[in-house]
Amino acid sequence: MMTIRRLGYGATRAALAISALATTGVAQALGDKSVTDLPGGPRVLGLDFQPAVTDVAQQIKMLHYGMLIVCTVIFVVVFGFMFYSIVKHRKSVGHQAANFHESVKVEILWTLVPFIIVILMGAAATRTVVAMKDTTNADLTIKATGYQWKWGYDYVKGEGEGLGFISTLDTAQRELSEDNKAAGNDYLLKVDHPLVVPVDKKIRIITTADDVIHSWSVPAFGVKQDAIPGFVRDTWFLAQKVGDYYGMCSELCGKEHAYMPIHVVVLSAPDYTAWVATQKKALAAAADDPKKVWEMGPLMARGEKVYLANCAVCHKPDGKGAGPVKPLDASPVVNDKDINAQILTVLHGRLNGAMPAWQGKLSETEIAAAITYTKNSWSNHTGQLVEPSDVVAAEAK
């Protein structure tokens, strides 16, 4: 017994020492001790759910605390018996084996007691299950579409109806990841266009996807709903506090799965109204006219931006591709005399969406700009200029 105690003690000591070592190692390895909790996102050494800002998330938290209590009680009782037995009923202390091996009473008891606990658990959880499923009477309905690897948001109904944008991980952060220079409190959680919603309003999120299954998840809201291609699902939340809230795609969706965060900004009602107004103005101003005829210079400049924001993730900024991703530099499709070869590839994608179909996700102008850029960059010198009208023509085919 002493051996076991000593071993157990030693083992615990070793575990603690190693944990301590690891924790110190963190700071040194990162050379950045400034990481702190991200409000509305993960916390340093967080041991619990993120702070709840919806009623549902609060209920989940309470259910979890309840379960922790139940489990702790069972743990103490069951393993109290076990360790008492391990200490007392051992041969080395001269304990003789008893000879019982059945007891209907005890067996019925320890079948019934867990059964009752389980019924109580079921009863406790049912209300929340039903509440989570009630997506009726929403004030604002937003469609969240999962793309490899970004989220598209469309304001379908309610204040802000008609707005729509794509929300992508900050490209600088993706590069930090690639260069192994992770830094910042919102590392991998910052997006170019966060989803903006009003506080204290019931927001219904309709999820779907364009290619593979993604999952729209914001822990602080207690929301996680798969976005399934070809199908529409919904979920809801009612945020009770303004602020920034973060989540990450929660269904493996391919190589950039770690890089499609969800960032929700909750604004007060007047701020939200103001935001909607600016967005509508910007939307009108930014609309590209596909009939416009472009010169090479501005189109190349535009194309570089589009390329870096959308294509460089896979094809790399130098156009060399990586692994299964085809290089664009010196690519026969890019250098094809018939501009339609590349236009059609970009519009419709290839290999079941491994190369995504960009039709509808980028405007004709953006597609034309990106293609023109690839045709005249690196070692590609086709001199070809693809006008938005060429893309429109290809779309009609």
Add this chain to the structure above:
Amino acid sequence: MSAVLPHPVAPGHDHDHDHDHDHAHGQPHGWRRWLFATNHKDIGTMYLVFAFTMFLIGGTLALLIRLELFQPGLQYFNPELFNQFTTMHGLIMVFGAIMPAFVGFANWMIPMQIGAADMAFARMNNLSFWLLIPAALMLASGFFLPGGAPAAGWTLYAPLTLQMGASMDSSIFALHLMGASSIMGSINIIVTILNMRAPGMTLMKMPMFCWTWLITAYLLIAVMPVLAGAITMTLTDRHFHTSFFNPAGGGDPVMYQHIFWFFGHPEVYIMILPAFGIVSQVVPAFARKRLFGYTSMVYATSSIAILSFIVWAHHMYTTGMPVTGQLFFMYATMLISVPTGVKVFNWLATMWRGSMTFEAPMLWAVGFIFVFTMGGFTGLICSMAPIDIQLQDTYYVVAHFHYVLVAGSLFGMFSGFYYWSPKWTGVMYNELRGKIHFWTSLVFFNLTFFPMHFLGLAGMPRRVADYPMQFTDFNQVASIGGLCFGLSQVYFLLFIVIPVMRGKGEPAPQRPWEGAEGLEWEVPSPAPWHTYETPPKLDRTATKVIG
């Protein structure tokens, strides 16, 4: 009269790699002995060696995963390769390590435990093992095919599988072969148990390991074809323009998940029930007291098996199912904890007022009960649909299923290895080394996986190659724990397995454990190549050979 053939080899002499065994039947030698093997013990050995090899490969992949996750940022692998590692780690561990290892235990022990001469279908037994080799090669070859290994997760969810390269197809064929192998193994086990028990060995006197395997074998026959169906549909979606799961043609990706988990949930119990059986034999042996509630153990195991068919959608709450569906699967899932609890209580009652000693098999069994139950607690927590939705696809789930699969299945197998290896090899393993293996594994297992609960609660998704900075600390602890856990298993291989396989150690007596009961302890150690060639005459309890 003992029905056992005299063994030509002196105890303590290497059995497994010995070519100088019984010549009576002119059995083949050298590589032919293994390639044409029909002897259940030889085939059992091959299964165990194969499974341990796959375990080391899968473990290496796990360590590569932990290496990349040691720090935020990408250090060693691009995200695509990382996804290949997680996928292959899962596939190799489930189909290459755990399942074949238990079949290896079944091959070795079931005929000896029920007093049968061999498995019912000796040649099919050979085939079911040798199918695993091309299957494993095809699975592992994925890394060398264009585009690399499959990277869609071991669950192979559509439509992500449609984007994979050629390795997806080779993996699907590999799974088909492994499934065929499992089905053949199961048929063999069922027929052996139902038809070849020695006279007097009634079903309700059978050792618990045989019982749990009998039930497991039925589960396997029921669900392996379901998996085969799902992956075949994936294959035709990929190549023959069907649209079972491809939404572009009107298919339903969620249907794939339903079919997969209809296989997948019973699969979870396929991987744990035989471990329950091992523990149910080890605990009484070292408590020197009969198993408490044998009958209720059998019924509890059967209930778990039956319930396992009606809980599959608890893996899918976040796909969005109707509220009634969610409630049904939640209640059914919670119910499983009742028979599982009964099993734990029965083990404790067996220990209670026993006369316990703590040799390595018992340490592993007690470790199993302790740590597996923690996995049970997190299972109970996850059974509540609202909590599960919050935890779905986070590291909490990773922690949960490693608590039940590593601390459950693997610890159970280690317990079985230490318990039965004297019978297999004829030598005792080194007790101190066995204890070192246990304590290091227990500590480092917890160091690896316990922090993952916190990561999951805090919101870290699984299957990500990089993560926000706030998750760094616990990931580092987990990586260090993982490395040490892996080294413990290398220690096990080098200092325990290889020595006993080479016959180094104290010669093992016929019954090395004072309290061990059962027919496997009625034959010498190492077990002769053929045992119970004629049915033995058993005593009333069917644990001893008389006459």
